[in-house]
Amino acid sequence: MKKPVFLEKLLKPKDRTFGTVLLNLNLLSALMAIVVGMLFGLIIMLISNPSQALGGFGAIIISPITGGPRVIGQVLYFATPLILTGLGVGFAFKTGLFNIGASGQFTMGGYAAIMIGVYGGNLGGFQWVIGILVATVAGAAWASIPGLLKAYANVHEVISSIMMNYIGMYLVNYLIRKTCYNSLKNESLAVMPSANIPKMGLNHIFPGSFVNGGFIIALIAVAVVYIILQKTTFGYELKAVGYNKDAAKYAGINEKKSIVYSMMISGALCGLGGALIYLAGTGKQYTVVDILANEGFNGIVVALLGLSHPIGVALGALFIGYITVGGFNMQLYDFVPEIINIITATIIYSAACALIFKGLFHKIFKKKSAAIDLNGHPIENLRAVSDAPPPPEPQDQQKKGGER
Numbered sequence: 001m002k003k004p005v006f007l008e009k010l011l012k013p014k015d016r017t018f019g020t021v022l023l024n025l026n027l028l029s030a031l032m033a034i035v036v037g038m039l040f041g042l043i044i045m046l047i048s049n050p051s052q053a054l055g056g057f058g059a060i061i062i063s064p065i066t067g068g069p070r071v072i073g074q075v076l077y078f079a080t081p082l083i084l085t086g087l088g089v090g091f092a093f094k095t096g097l098f099n100i101g102a103s104g105q106f107t108m109g110g111y112a113a114i115m116i117g118v119y120g121g122n123l124g125g126f127q128w129v130i131g132i133l134v135a136t137v138a139g140a141a142w143a144s145i146p147g148l149l150k151a152y153a154n155v156h157e158v159i160s161s162i163m164m165n166y167i168g169m170y171l172v173n174y175l176i177r178k179t180c181y182n183s184l185k186n187e188s189l190a191v192m193p194s195a196n197i198p199k200m201g202l203n204h205i206f207p208g209s210f211v212n213g214g215f216i217i218a219l220i221a222v223a224v225v226y227i228i229l230q231k232t233t234f235g236y237e238l239k240a241v242g243y244n245k246d247a248a249k250y251a252g253i254n255e256k257k258s259i260v261y262s263m264m265i266s267g268a269l270c271g272l273g274g275a276l277i278y279l280a281g282t283g284k285q286y287t288v289v290d291i292l293a294n295e296g297f298n299g300i301v302v303a304l305l306g307l308s309h310p311i312g313v314a315l316g317a318l319f320i321g322y323i324t325v326g327g328f329n330m331q332l333y334d335f336v337p338e339i340i341n342i343i344t345a346t347i348i349y350s351a352a353c354a355l356i357f358k359g360l361f362h363k364i365f366k367k368k369s370a371a372i373d374l375n376g377h378p379i380e381n382l383r384a385v386s387d388a389p390p391p392p393e394p395q396d397q398q399k400k401g402g403e404r
Contacts, residue, residue, distance in 0.1 A: 096242020109271025139271015
């Protein structure tokens with residue numbers, strides 16, 4: 001049945017183009033954040049070494065593309081753990097929670113994977129699979145603590161998850177020294193070769209790089225999170241609680257369980273990221289130092305850059321991996337490693353500006369947009385249309401068989 005004409009004319013652009021306009025604003029705000037970060041990095045380079053600044057800046061932009069398959073594989077390797085931590089933080093964002101404890105959950109998952117990798121030799125070819133599963137459970141269990149505190153004691157998840165970061169770091173440092181410690185290098189023992197994640201054919205596509213099957217696992221996680229959030233009733237309930245907890249409770253949704261489940265899924269993804277980096281077969285071990293894992297905090301920025309959308313998070317992680325690999329070549333232009341770290345950090349943390357640009361562009365588009373009808377034609381006089389009388393009520397048809 002066709003809708004009344006007056007109703008068609010009263011529909012505004014936000015009713016007709018909600019998805020496309022919102023998507024364009026999100027992409028535009030994220031791109032602007034990247035541009036601002038890159039320009040700020042260029043300014044730092046011009047101040048520190050003006051004669052080599054343009055060459056060094058070009059190394060960030062061009063060298064990963066011109067480096068061949070090996071360099072591209074390195075980009076994928078550095079992006080792999082960031083995809084998982086970004087997914088974890090973004091999943092919590094989508095459900096109305098701010099999981100700033102990704103670093104602690106990443107560390108707990110990494111420790112669980114290392115323990116299976118060091119002492120799980122009797123598992124045979126399933127050692128790396130069990131290591132990934134145990135790390136996922138460890139991250140979920142660690143994240144459940146701030147989730148339970150939020151749900152049943154109304155403790156803000158930012159406060160509790162920050163505390164859990166430091167508790168997790170010091171706890172893992174203590175456990176490493178007691179269980180699998182290499183005192184000569186102040187790091188964890190090397191995992192067994194059977195615990196390393198297989199290359200899954202990526203070594204033939206990107207020969208000489210560190211990329212392995214962990215990247216494929218990360219892409220599978222992206223697809224699973226997308227399906228949960230967009231295609232399932234469970235994901236709808238989690239997002240409903242995030243948007244309005246009271247309304248969700250009125251609709252019959254158990255808001256307390258939803259909060260705990262959301263934090264556990266977020267922590268599980270971060271814990272999985274820890275497994276993928278320590279079971280990658282690259283010789284990377286857990287170093288016993290009192291420093292929080294950068295992958296957790298970078299995951300927060302990746303989630304902001306990707307606007308918490310699973311696909312956007314993956315693209316944001318690839319961008320961070322890209323500029324990280326490009327930064328390694330800046331040393332050819334007389335930039336010391338400290339300058340590289342400063343520029344990389346500046347570009348990363350400028351991604352938080354995506355939210356600012358999103359609000360700014362939303363206001364601009366809202367002011368300049370004009371009302372349109374369902375056929376896409378602009379309505380020049382919206383007031384005249386809104387004052388139009390409604391159509392007459394349809395007359396009752398005579399009942400078959402006559403009046404009784």
